[in-house]
Amino acid sequence: MSAPTTATLPMRNAVWLHIFAGLCASLVSIGLARFAYTxxxxxxxxxxxxxQADVVYLGAANLAGYLIGALIGHPLGKRLSNPLVLRLMLVVATLSFFACAWALSFSWFFVWRLLSGIAGGAIMVLVASTVLPHVPAARRGAASGAIFLGIGLGIAGSGTLVPALLEWGLRDTWLGLGLVAAVLTAASWFCWPQSQPEPAVAVKASEPAAPEDLASGRGLRLLFAQYALxxxxxxxxxxxxxxxxxRGLDAGTHVAALVWVMYGVGAIVGPMVYGMLADHLGARRSIRWVLIVQALAVGALSITSQPWLLGLAVLIGSFPPGIVPLALARVHELKKHAHAQQVAxxxxTVAFASFQALAGAAYSLIFNASGGHHQQLFVIASLALLLAIALDLAARRLR
Incomplete structure (x- = not known):
């Protein structure tokens, strides 16, 4: 095996800097901006x-913003360049932490939670398509897991950092989160790629669709439906x-904080484990098995007792960040050209964000209408995951 040349070493270093920037972006905009709120x-x-009702709707505001960000992220990237939009969104997410340190009104808080969600949605759409084209094809799976590992680190960090900051008070907690976000934004500022990869040549509209194109179209529609569920x-x-x-189990804030830390541990492990599953089993089969495990775990959450909570939290925590590289791997299986992958x-992401926002609003209404009962929400969530499995089985039968 030949030793790496001096020309390849700077290139490798640049790639790792790009991945570091992506990790910081997912950590700030999703890991902290969304999950530190929980x-x-x-x-x-x-x-x-x-x-109570207002707090729940403020959580839904972030999910609604995520949908807006997912819709405008790609157009903004085409107009301004992906690196510039990513930097701007990191600044918006950072400012939202500082703004939330002052609960001036429900509307003030709602707007900033909405803006933090917009930043997260735009970053989620752009970060992979900005970084991965600069990564060698053989290592894109690992790079994708590393980028979205930031979500897990943010979740775990929120589980340990937030309780420590709360000793100083709510306002200082928001200010502390803002300071962390500012440091990560500054650290990643010059690590983004300076050039965009050349776009793939578009296929003429007059050319008939090949059989593999039709198959990939069916596969993408199934993926969009499953991702939404x-x-x-x-x-x-x-x-x-x-x-x-x-409050629901009356276990107290200390037990709740420990459960959230375990949720964060699962979130750290999830992207890498799910990425390895995709490498060994293929993305579609991995999605199927992950859905089965998650449907059982979320359903068990509604009937579990305290001793089982920690293990379930690890399993359930692996899901939100883990499915991102898994779905991205499926997109790369179905579409081979960079431009087609970015569009898909x-x-x-829009499908995911749409149903996430709708689900956030619906769950909030159900939660308030039921007088604050959580179990119904977990049952509904488990049924949604079971439906995603049923769609995959139905697609196999039709094929």
Whole structure:
């Protein structure tokens, strides 16, 4: 085996810097901007910043913003360049933490939670298509897992950092999160790729669709539907898990914080484990097995007792960040050209964000209408995941 040349070493270093920038982006915009809110819910209610119903709708605001960001991310990237949009969205997410340190009104808080979601959606659409074309094809699976590992690190960090910051008070907690986001934004600022890869040559409209194109189209439609149902299935634990343990099970905030830390441990492990599954089993088969495990775990959450919570939290925590590289691997299986992959991934993210936002609003309504009962939400989530499995089985029969 020949030693790496001096020309390849700077290129490898640049690739790792690009991956580091992607990791920072997913950590700030999703890992912290979304998931750090979950362990804050009981404190927001107990400190009388907002009533229970308002806190739930503020959580849904981030999900609605995520949908907006997923819709505008690709057009903004074409107009301004992907690296510039990614930097701007990191600044928006960082500012949202500082703005939320002052609960001036429900509307003020809602707008900033919405903006943080917009930043997350735009980053999710653009980050992979910005970084992965600069990574050797043989290593894109590992690179994808490393980029979205930031989500897991943010979840785990929120489970340990937020309780520590809460000792100083809610306002200082938001300011502390903003400081962390500012440091990560600054650290990644010059690590983004400076050039865009050349777009693939478009296929003429007059050319008939090849059989493999039709097959990939069917595969993508199945993936979009499954990805949307996955979004529906992950919302209850993502938003309500800490509140469920602390108030629903009356286990207290310390047990709830420990459960959220275990959720974060699962989130750290998820991207790499799911990526390895895709490499060994293929993305579609991996999605099937992951859905089965998650449907059982989320369903068990509604009837479990405290001793089982920690193990379930690890399993369920692996799901939100783990399915991202898994779905991306499926897109790469179905589409071979970079431009087609970017378009397909953008549509997949929009499907995910749409159902996530709708599910966030629906779960909030159900939760408030039921008088604050969490179990119904977990049952609905489990049924959504089972439906995603049924779609895959139906597609196999039709094929």
């Amino acid at each position: 362990p804050l819910i009981p404190q927001l209610i107990q400190a009388h910043w907002f009533v 996955m979004a529906t299935g992950l919302v209850p634990a993502m938003v309500f898990l800490v509140d469920y343990v602390a 991934w953008s549509r997949a």
